[in-house]
Amino acid sequence: QVQLQESGPGLVKPSQTLSLTCTVSGGSISSGSYYWSWIRQHPGKGLEWIGYIYSSGSTYYSPSLKSRVTISLDTSKNRFSLKLSSVTAADTAVYYCARRSDWFDPWGQGTLVTVSS
């Protein structure tokens, strides 16, 4: 079955760019009608949709983050990536990648990113 795994730095300095990668195994990110997604969860809080990229490359971002977010596909390595620029402490959260058809399934295990100097 399809599995997703996030990777990237656990600590990012304020004003820098947060970069995470989600590696997909057990299936191709370029096939099927799926949206490859990023979702985050601030400590002790609920889930916040960041955005997703369709297998064709079309992207959709949360309006609240749109100016700072870029999601891209790397089909050669079967993975997709998140870049969030100009981060502040408010971007400290657990970041999840997930596959979406209409619902999100499966999810990666999540990775904690702390923004601090």
Added chain:
Amino acid sequence: QSVLTQPPSVSGAPGQRVTISCTGSSSNIGAGYDVHWYQQLPGTAPKLLIYANSNRPSGVPDRFSGSKSGTSASLAITGLQAEDEADYYCQSYDSSLSVHVVFGGGTKLTVL
């Protein structure tokens, strides 16, 4: 302030039945978009529990059921077990403001 409204917490004794509501509006649930539910056990990633209002993925016990009516949806858990203690989130699509995906604020289920 989440677009979908859930009670912050619910509780029940083992064996009891509890329900968790998810209230939306005419731009999401009321517009006919499906509702999905996720279970997040402590320290773990969310897991799909119910999809398309009332469907259970393989492996999810039939103690969990979902329904939708008007601008709201509900998750019901019968025969409550200690292992059901978790956070539960509803999710739908919203046609306004290019939001696409909306989540409820989450409900903490405590098994007494």
